[in-house]
Amino acid sequence: MSERKTFILFIGIFVALWFMPIESERFSGAVFEALALVKWYAREHVILCLVPAFFIAGGIANFVSQNSVMKYLGSQAKRSVAYGVAACSGSILAVCSCTVLPLFAGIYMRGAGLGPATAFLYSGPAINALAIILTARVLGLEIGIARAVGAVSFSVIIGLLMALIFRKEEAAKQAAMPVMPQEESTRSWKQDILYFALMLIFLVFANWGKPQDGDAGFWGVIYAVKWYVSGASLVGLLLVVWRWFRRDEIKSWGSSSWEYARMTLPLLFGGVFVAGLLLGRPGHEGIIPSEWVSGLLGGNSLGANFFASLAGAFMYFATLTEVPIVEGLIGAGMGKGPALALLLAGPALSLPSMLVIRKVIGTKKTVVYVSLVVVMATISGLLFGTLFS
Secondary structure, eight states: OOHHHHHHHHHHHHHHHHTOOTTOHHHHHHHHHHHHHHHHHIIIIIIIIIHHHHHHHHHHHHHSOHHHHHHHHSTTSOHHHHHHHHHHHHHHHOOOTTTHHHHHHHHHHTTOOHHHHHHHHHHHHHOOHHHHHHHHHHHOHHHHHHHHHHHHHHHHHHHHHHHHHTHHHHHHHHHHSOOOOOOOOSSOHHHHHHHHHHHHHHHHHHTOOOOOTTOOSHHHHHHHTHHHHHHHHHHHHHHHHHHHOOHHHHHHHHHHHHHHHHHHHHHHHHHHHHHHHHHOSTTSOOSSOHHHHHHHSBSSOHHHHHHHHHHHHHSOOOTTTHHHHHHHHHHTTBOHHHHHHHHHHTTTOOHHHHHHHHHHHOHHHHHHHHHHHHHHHHHHHHHHHHHHO
């Protein structure tokens, strides 16, 4: 950082501290909510969500050949294959907007094209079968179907548009990317698949959310056995690593995993704090009064749909929490169109995730990606609200 920028930063921090309204009850309450949200995030999303994701990303960096990534997800891969793999693999994970980030960074840095990588980035948190079913049950069948159709189509369309907009930069990146020689492995491809499958099984089942009370169906059965499956997959992973991996491979895997953690965690915690400071936790107030948000979401105007998309993009939603939040907003007067717009933009984005995405692909691409999500969610909400108001 230059001396001038450092000086301006110091001046800005000094002015902010000088005028900090600590005597304001709303400000002090917002600080408490920000810290409470960070505490909740650390307890609920780091050990079981992010840590496994870091190890998966580290495994991709070390044990997935660059040729394989470029064959199926590279910019020169067949589009139907690349976007099909990206959308399907992202939807199988069903993770939140933060947990998908190390995986996105792993495949992008390994050689995946920008289009398939961003399709994966959107599909992971957005195409969640349980969340879509819950949406249909709680908010109505039509909004559940609209969310499913919108999420699947968004992942492919956004990926294609990102690839089109930045085609020259992506071509230069692919041409400049050195093809690293793949070290001879002592394992078969089946053993490597089992290694990754066990990590993915742990990630999915350890974070399986509790169904609604009284739900004894398929989702309830999975929830009842989640820890048995998670424990078995973890034991299996330890055995696989012990039997099939060399010591230097394990060391390299751990080093790569730590690099992703070091890159991601500070930005995520900082983003969660700011999001909590501005908007608070669900049911609690931040600096921005909740009645302002509710008042701007009524009806089905272009402004209401745009604000719902924009607010959803900056808010942080843990997996499945968006449904009761939207249910409460609808009860406070939110229109059906803005409700869908928020459901399409909110789970896929958050302020913390934007900070990490920017570090991976740069400011310009991040702004375009976020803008595409917000604009498409706005248009979808406006059309849905017009048809089903």
